[in-house]
Amino acid sequence: MNSETAVQVVNLTKKFGDHAAVNEVSFTIKRGEIFALLGPNGAGKTTIIKMLTTLLKPTSGTVRLCGYDVQKEPDRVRALFGLTGQTAAVDEALSARENLLFFARLLGLSTQAARTRAVELLQEFSLEAVADQPLETYSGGMRRRLDLAISLITRPAIIFLDEPTTGLDPRTRQQMWETIRKLVAAGATIILTTQYLEEADALAQQVAIIDHGKLVSLGTPAALKRKVNKRKLLLTVANPTQANAARRLVKAVLKEPVQRTGKQIMASLSDVNDVATVLNQLKNEGIIIANLEIKQASLDDVFFAMTADKTSKEGK
Amino acid sequence: MQNLRKHLWRLLANTRTLAYRNLLKTWHNPDQLLDVVVQPVLFMLMFSYLFGGAIAGSVHNYLPTLVPGILMQALLAAATGSGSLINEDLQQGVFQRIKALPISRLAPLLGQLVADSLRLLLAATAAIVTGYLIGWRPAAGFQWVIIVVGLDIFLGWTLSWIFVLYGLLAKRATMVESMSLMTMLILIFLSNAFVPVHTLPPLVRFLVKINPVSYVITASRTMLNHGYWSTSAWVVLLAGIVVLLLFIPLTVFVYNRKD
Numbered sequence A: 001m002n003s004e005t006a007v008q009v010v011n012l013t014k015k016f017g018d019h020a021a022v023n024e025v026s027f028t029i030k031r032g033e034i035f036a037l038l039g040p041n042g043a044g045k046t047t048i049i050k051m052l053t054t055l056l057k058p059t060s061g062t063v064r065l066c067g068y069d070v071q072k073e074p075d076r077v078r079a080l081f082g083l084t085g086q087t088a089a090v091d092e093a094l095s096a097r098e099n100l101l102f103f104a105r106l107l108g109l110s111t112q113a114a115r116t117r118a119v120e121l122l123q124e125f126s127l128e129a130v131a132d133q134p135l136e137t138y139s140g141g142m143r144r145r146l147d148l149a150i151s152l153i154t155r156p157a158i159i160f161l162d163e164p165t166t167g168l169d170p171r172t173r174q175q176m177w178e179t180i181r182k183l184v185a186a187g188a189t190i191i192l193t194t195q196y197l198e199e200a201d202a203l204a205q206q207v208a209i210i211d212h213g214k215l216v217s218l219g220t221p222a223a224l225k226r227k228v229n230k231r232k233l234l235l236t237v238a239n240p241t242q243a244n245a246a247r248r249l250v251k252a253v254l255k256e257p258v259q260r261t262g263k264q265i266m267a268s269l270s271d272v273n274d275v276a277t278v279l280n281q282l283k284n285e286g287i288i289i290a291n292l293e294i295k296q297a298s299l300d301d302v303f304f305a306m307t308a309d310k311t312s313k314e315g316k
Numbered sequence B: 001m002q003n004l005r006k007h008l009w010r011l012l013a014n015t016r017t018l019a020y021r022n023l024l025k026t027w028h029n030p031d032q033l034l035d036v037v038v039q040p041v042l043f044m045l046m047f048s049y050l051f052g053g054a055i056a057g058s059v060h061n062y063l064p065t066l067v068p069g070i071l072m073q074a075l076l077a078a079a080t081g082s083g084s085l086i087n088e089d090l091q092q093g094v095f096q097r098i099k100a101l102p103i104s105r106l107a108p109l110l111g112q113l114v115a116d117s118l119r120l121l122l123a124a125t126a127a128i129v130t131g132y133l134i135g136w137r138p139a140a141g142f143q144w145v146i147i148v149v150g151l152d153i154f155l156g157w158t159l160s161w162i163f164v165l166y167g168l169l170a171k172r173a174t175m176v177e178s179m180s181l182m183t184m185l186i187l188i189f190l191s192n193a194f195v196p197v198h199t200l201p202p203l204v205r206f207l208v209k210i211n212p213v214s215y216v217i218t219a220s221r222t223m224l225n226h227g228y229w230s231t232s233a234w235v236v237l238l239a240g241i242v243v244l245l246l247f248i249p250l251t252v253f254v255y256n257r258k259d
């Protein structure tokens, strides 16, 4: 393990009774990277995060953060990371400022340093105006911001974010993305979990897709998209009576399975240059098209292709 | 050695911060102190005026028996509160965050229990002051009142650890409350706190005699009324220490195992 590695997970397994919530998962995260754990409800994302942050003892496997074994040196490891869990971990009985002061003092800052850092974070997360109000009056978004602010008190090298944008409105989500990018620019390594494919696509350098506790796929968003049937060509004919003729033609040119729904025809497209041939032949046959579209595979496609039960695959 | 000192220093600092947080919570939300103070006042008034005549001939004659009983009862009631408080804390997400911090593993529980000793002190003060106001005077002098309050608070504090263990093991705060209330009622009413033991049927008398609370109350009465530190007092002190030695490691272990 070299100094460029922030997190190393080897054959990590967690069993609750007979049920393996996490099953032989391995991955490595480089320093300064955003790593996304992507998976549906109950996939095992939170369980993985808990094992990486010393909150849950693995059934087997090892986890190292910056070279320190999570189980052998939990104290060292705890000093390395900040954690924002899936549910807000703020003290409801205290104000935002009191929360920050309390955690700063626990983390070993002096009273004066704690005050200064609290003010900085309150500013950074636009919580100054409400800093001394009881948390009951906070909105969900404000609570999440405070939660994140608390995890950043000591400017940790590794930051865990368990579903940081679930339940946020689109604008607040954008702000959260900005914050995450800023943290990485400042040198942090980020491990986040999400159910949103676009989020992993927009933020992460590496995406691990988790389903039923297993790592089904690991790679850059681009590589994952390449794995799934690449691009798709979408044609809409103007006249429904010509749809079948168009379907046969596209199939002959692209040599790929073609789907037709009403006036729309869809096929996988491996070489973009084939589009010219298709268009030429359509013109020769006198088939008029209303629309043409080339769709890049989204992470959604990757996700469904990888996590769907193998039995439900469409017959070719 | 260096390492041990560092750990101890950190334990103290963390405990202070966590205790401060608990006090701050109480400061924001003082009504949780209400029953701790109101209960001993109410019980002292009701018991003395309702049963004083029947049990001891007059209210005034009953007070030397009653005050140590109510004092212990108040402390037991305050101690049960620790269990529900810790359980409430566990339900909150903040518990997860505290556990993932590089702090001493003992500090979260110790922090709460240090803050709780203040509640115990408040309960004891309420009991003693009410007793004084309705005419009770400690025969052996006030220095013995301080010693008795000290011993009783120590015992209440050790019992807090047991109630905290309840709080950690129970699923819901309401369950902790009812279990604690039941334990408290049995301990206090099946003792010599309010009634003379010789009037009881043999089986009940046996139960009362083996009840640890009876020892505390006997010891308190001896000190308050006759001014000396009896064997019962030693038994109480020793029992308290044994409970601490047993329950602190056990409770800390359970706390750190929770997820």
Ligand SMILES: Nc1ncnc2c1ncn2[C@@H]1O[C@H](COP(=O)(O)OP(=O)(O)OP(=O)(O)O)[C@@H](O)[C@H]1O
Pocket: A016, A021, A039, A040, A041, A042, A043, A044, A045, A046, A047, A048, A086, A195
């Ligand atoms: N303490 C526990 N005891 C028993 N089973 C558990 C426990 N914690 C989690 N599980 C199970 O482990 C599986 C994975 O749960 P986990 O919370 O890690 O999923 P997740 O990917 O975070 O889901 P979500 O998107 O809903 O947060 C689930 O089947 C869950 O029921």
Ligand SMILES: [Mg+2]
Pocket: A045, A046, A047, A086, A162
């Ligand atoms: Mg989860």
